[in-house]
Amino acid sequence: MAQKMIAVYGVREGSGKTVVARELAGAYQLRGKKTLLVDMVLGGGQIAGSLGLSPEPNLGQWLQEMDRQMNEDLPPFALRFSPEEVAPFIQHHYTGLDVLAASPLDFPGRAAGMVEVVITHLRPLSHEVIIFDTRSVVREYVLRLLSLVDTVLLVTDSYRYHLEYAAGVLERLREAGVTTDHFQLVLNRMPTLTDESPREAARQLGLPLAGVLPELPAMQPGRNNRTLSYELVDHFTRSINQLVERLE
Numbered sequence: 265m266a267q268k269m270i271a272v273y274g275v276r277e278g279s280g281k282t283v284v285a286r287e288l289a290g291a292y293q294l295r296g297k298k299t300l301l302v303d304m305v306l307g308g309g310q311i312a313g314s315l316g317l318s319p320e321p322n323l324g325q326w327l328q329e330m331d332r333q334m335n336e337d338l339p340p341f342a343l344r345f346s347p348e349e350v351a352p353f354i355q356h357h358y359t360g361l362d363v364l365a366a367s368p369l370d371f372p373g374r375a376a377g378m379v380e381v382v383i384t385h386l387r388p389l390s391h392e393v394i395i396f397d398t399r400s401v402v403r404e405y406v407l408r409l410l411s412l413v414d415t416v417l418l419v420t421d422s423y424r425y426h427l428e429y430a431a432g433v434l435e436r437l438r439e440a441g442v443t444t445d446h447f448q449l450v451l452n453r454m455p456t457l458t459d460e461s462p463r464e465a466a467r468q469l470g471l472p473l474a475g476v477l478p479e480l481p482a483m484q485p486g487r488n489n490r491t492l493s494y495e496l497v498d499h500f501t502r503s504i505n506q507l508v509e510r511l512e
């Protein structure tokens with residue numbers, strides 16, 4: 265039973281990374297896969313809050329311990345944590361999903377090394393799927409994460425407008441030394457009739473198309489009082505399930 269590590273990256277802030285990471289993790293968990301959702305947005309992510317979990321324990325407590333050991337001149341590759349030492353940083357959602365909440369602290373200069381330590385020590389855990397929420401920035405620690413996982417989902421929103429932008433993002437990542445062979449495209453929100461087909465968009469970007477997600481009105485701030493039609497939820501759920509199936 266191979267473990268799958270998936271990072272959810274996006275072409276820009278607000279493209280839907282957190283929604284995709286959270287819903288994908290939920291879908292895997294519902295299918296009976298032991299799943300860990302990791303909030304890799306250093307300096308404050310939104311996963312724990314959006315799942316009704318508390319901010320602590322979190323990744324930051326683990327990173328602080330790494331920081332302490334690195335202050336004693338230990339290089340990142342020399343740090344060792346047993347699964348028993350990692351477990352207390354992980355929270356458990358009532359659905360069975362495990363969550364490593366965000367670190368409220370960033371660790372500039374050390375974050376990339378720390379990410380490598382995190383990934384090395386999550387690999388031996390019994391989780392079948394590990395999903396990382398990320399930030400749409402070109403920073404060393406994010407690039408390291410994207411290079412170390414098995415699959416990167418590139419989330420692109422409102423679609424045609426951002427297609428060229430998405431191509432630019434991919435180009436910048438490649439210039440920064442990230443190979444993109446393991447990247448797949450997720451179009452968040454259905455294209456309008458005037459847009460090109462999702463398949464065509466993926467072809468232009470040179471990425472496999474992992475999925476197309478519809479608009480989910482209830483998830484927009486300020487629209488929470490709106491009654492959501494069952495079909496919309498169902499459509500969204502179906503689309504997420506199709507995404508999981510393509511990733512199998």
Ligand SMILES: Nc1ncnc2c1ncn2[C@@H]1O[C@H](COP(=O)(O)OP(=O)(O)OP(=O)(O)O)[C@@H](O)[C@H]1O
Nearest residue numbers: 274277278279280281282283478479480481483484
């Ligand atoms: N398919 C969707 N339908 C409706 N609303 C959505 C959808 N996807 C995302 N949103 C909404 O858009 C906003 C941005 O989404 P989200 O927080 O997932 O993006 P993000 O890429 O993680 O942003 P950031 O870069 O700030 O972390 C949120 O309010 C979210 O609820």
Ligand SMILES: [Mg+2]
Nearest residue numbers: 281282310398
């Ligand atoms: Mg986010």
